[in-house]
Amino acid sequence: MGQRQRYGVGIMKRLFLHDRLPALRKLAIVPPFAWLALFLLAPFLLVLKISFADLRFGIPPYTPLALFENEALRLSVYFSSYKLLLTDSLYIATYISSVKMALVTTACCVLIGYPMAYYIARATPKARNLMLLAVILPFWTSLLLRVYAWVGILRSDGLLNSALLALGLIDAPLEIYRTDVAVYIGLIYAYLPFFILPLYASLVKLDVRLLEAAYDLGARPTQAFLRVTLPMSMPGVVAGALLVFIPTVGEYVIPEMLGGADTLMMGRLMWTELFNNTDWPMAAAVTCVMVLILIVPLALLQYNQARQFDAERQRGKN
Amino acid sequence: MRRGNVAKTNWLFRAVILTLGYGFLYVPIACLMLFSFNDSAMMTSWTGFSLRWYEELFNDQALLSATWLSLRIAALTATAAVALGTWAAYVLVRMGPFRGSGLYVGMLCAPLAMPEVVLGISLLLMFVELGELIGWPAGNGMFTIWIGHVTLCVAYVAVVVQARIRDLDRSLEEAALDLGASPLKVFFVITLPLIAPALMASWLLAFTLSLDDVVIASFLSGPGYTTLPLEVFSRVRLGLKPEINALATLFIVIVGICVIVASKVQWRKGET
Numbered sequence: 001m002g003q004r005q006r007y008g009v010g011i012m013k014r015l016f017l018h019d020r021l022p023a024l025r026k027l028a029i030v031p032p033f034a035w036l037a038l039f040l041l042a043p044f045l046l047v048l049k050i051s052f053a054d055l056r057f058g059i060p061p062y063t064p065l066a067l068f069e070n071e072a073l074r075l076s077v078y079f080s081s082y083k084l085l086l087t088d089s090l091y092i093a094t095y096i097s098s099v100k101m102a103l104v105t106t107a108c109c110v111l112i113g114y115p116m117a118y119y120i121a122r123a124t125p126k127a128r129n130l131m132l133l134a135v136i137l138p139f140w141t142s143l144l145l146r147v148y149a150w151v152g153i154l155r156s157d158g159l160l161n162s163a164l165l166a167l168g169l170i171d172a173p174l175e176i177y178r179t180d181v182a183v184y185i186g187l188i189y190a191y192l193p194f195f196i197l198p199l200y201a202s203l204v205k206l207d208v209r210l211l212e213a214a215y216d217l218g219a220r221p222t223q224a225f226l227r228v229t230l231p232m233s234m235p236g237v238v239a240g241a242l243l244v245f246i247p248t249v250g251e252y253v254i255p256e257m258l259g260g261a262d263t264l265m266m267g268r269l270m271w272t273e274l275f276n277n278t279d280w281p282m283a284a285a286v287t288c289v290m291v292l293i294l295i296v297p298l299a300l301l302q303y304n305q306a307r308q309f310d311a312e313r314q315r316g317k318n
Numbered sequence: 319m320r321r322g323n324v325a326k327t328n329w330l331f332r333a334v335i336l337t338l339g340y341g342f343l344y345v346p347i348a349c350l351m352l353f354s355f356n357d358s359a360m361m362t363s364w365t366g367f368s369l370r371w372y373e374e375l376f377n378d379q380a381l382l383s384a385t386w387l388s389l390r391i392a393a394l395t396a397t398a399a400v401a402l403g404t405w406a407a408y409v410l411v412r413m414g415p416f417r418g419s420g421l422y423v424g425m426l427c428a429p430l431a432m433p434e435v436v437l438g439i440s441l442l443l444m445f446v447e448l449g450e451l452i453g454w455p456a457g458n459g460m461f462t463i464w465i466g467h468v469t470l471c472v473a474y475v476a477v478v479v480q481a482r483i484r485d486l487d488r489s490l491e492e493a494a495l496d497l498g499a500s501p502l503k504v505f506f507v508i509t510l511p512l513i514a515p516a517l518m519a520s521w522l523l524a525f526t527l528s529l530d531d532v533v534i535a536s537f538l539s540g541p542g543y544t545t546l547p548l549e550v551f552s553r554v555r556l557g558l559k560p561e562i563n564a565l566a567t568l569f570i571v572i573v574g575i576c577v578i579v580a581s582k583v584q585w586r587k588g589e590t
Binding site for chain 1: 350437469563
């Protein structure tokens with residue numbers, strides 16, 4: 001075994017030592033990198049630049065950052081957009097409402113998704129495949145159309161209200177459509193699979209012998225769950241929760257379709273600033289603030305993923 | 319005795335959770351499909367079976383041309399994203415870590431989690447700016463939507479393909495290299511066929527992502543380039559449109575059959 005491993009390392013060194021990489025092979029790194037730099041990094045840096053400009057009439061509708069005037073470079077940095085963003089109560093209410101909606105959605109996905117993922121992982125292999133497929137299937141079908149399905153259910157003359165009225169449970173139709181409640185339902189519905197899948201992946205890998213050991217040592221089921229299963233599945237919970245939280249903060253389609261005019265979300269705010277007010281600096285500043293809010297969760301996601309990957313590699317070695 | 323009780327309540331809890339969970343995921347879809355055959359335009363009551371919404375759907379020129387545009391963009395996007403994403407994944411697994419690979423991974427993964435509006439607005443502002451500066455791209459349309467979709471999908475492709483390349487048995491490639499094949503030849507003759515299932519899966523994933531995207535397309539589309547999701551979105555944001563029920567039913571049935579067939583094939587492979 002040891003010898004084979006050493007042999008393998010030798011081959012790797014021979015083939016993939018970076019110093020020996022011919023220049024031509026190094027060039028292979030460039031094309032995907034160039035695409036991402038050109039169409040992901042550069043546009044974002046441009047947004048960052050525009051967020052520090054001021055609105056003006058003309059094309060482009062903002063003041064230039066640097067100007068050559070009398071043979072001297074003149075930088076003009078405006079903080080007006082950020083100032084407005086930090087002081088205006090409507091903007092502040094929008095961030096708070098976005099983050100609150102994302103947090104509540106994430107919490108609901110955890111509460112609904114954890115037991116589902118748990119029972120899927122504990123099912124027999126055949127049932128497991130089927131149940132997993134049933135979680136993945138909506139993921140492949142159009143989100144837009146699935147969210148649209150809720151419109152017909154939640155409207156005041158929709159299915160839910162007519163069912164409840166027919167059963168005599170309510171006297172007057174519930175007003176859900178075009179409220180925050182409808183947005184919550186839509187968000188949870190859309191993002192639940194994003195939580196279940198990574199959590200399932202970490203639950204299914206859990207070594208059942210650990211649980212058996214806990215039972216043999218006299219642990220009750222609740223105890224075994226709280227002290228073995230839950231801690232061991234934490235990376236999956238974190239990954240799933242972040243995959244729900246991060247896109248939800250910037251969600252545009254669901255609040256637009258199910259929410260009312262007073263449903264405040266950053267994605268919508270940015271949209272209005274850009275298309276209705278043609279205020280590029282303001283829209284850019286809203287985008288930058290959104291990214292700033294999401295930087296910590298994104299870094300956390302990256303860190304969590306890297307740690308999980310390392311743990312797996314460690315397990316593979318042993 | 320106690321253990322028996324625990325098992326019973328557990329079983330009950332399990333049944334309730336799974337029924338409610340899957341009910342939540344599937345009841346809306348089921349209602350939508352059922353009411354696409356309803357004669358009335360309302361989703362309140364069942365007035366009789368009818369195919370009139372399907373008929374209306376197939377006579378709706380705007381929807382049909384939007385579908386055609388979307389299918390073309392999705393196919394072009396998926397092809398480019400698979401090529402670029404596979405390339406990126408291969409470079410990352412087999413040549414990394416190199417200088418700047420942190421930035422590389424960051425850029426590659428950013429579109430996975432980042433809200434789509436961020437990518438949409440950045441690209442839009444850049445295209446407008448570039449159009450002013452160098453006259454390219456001349457107006458938004460199919461091309462700009464394609465660039466946005468490829469940038470989004472490369473991330474998904476790279477993740478799927480990367481996992482497959484990591485699991486690959488190195489010995490075949492090493493044997494080919496030892497026998498004197500050039501690295502490029504090894505990639506096309508050995509590696510590529512081995513990762514072909516992952517490429518298929520990621521092509522389909524990119525295709526569906528592009529076909530479903532509203533946000534990026536609404537930033538990057540121009541006059542005359544209304545994709546299917548844009549057309550649907552502009553109709554349903556104002557309320558119910560029964561012809562969209564029919565469209566959704568067709569869409570879900572086609573995608574459902576594809577996904578079920580694909581996973582059946584995969585399971586059979588896993589069994590042997």
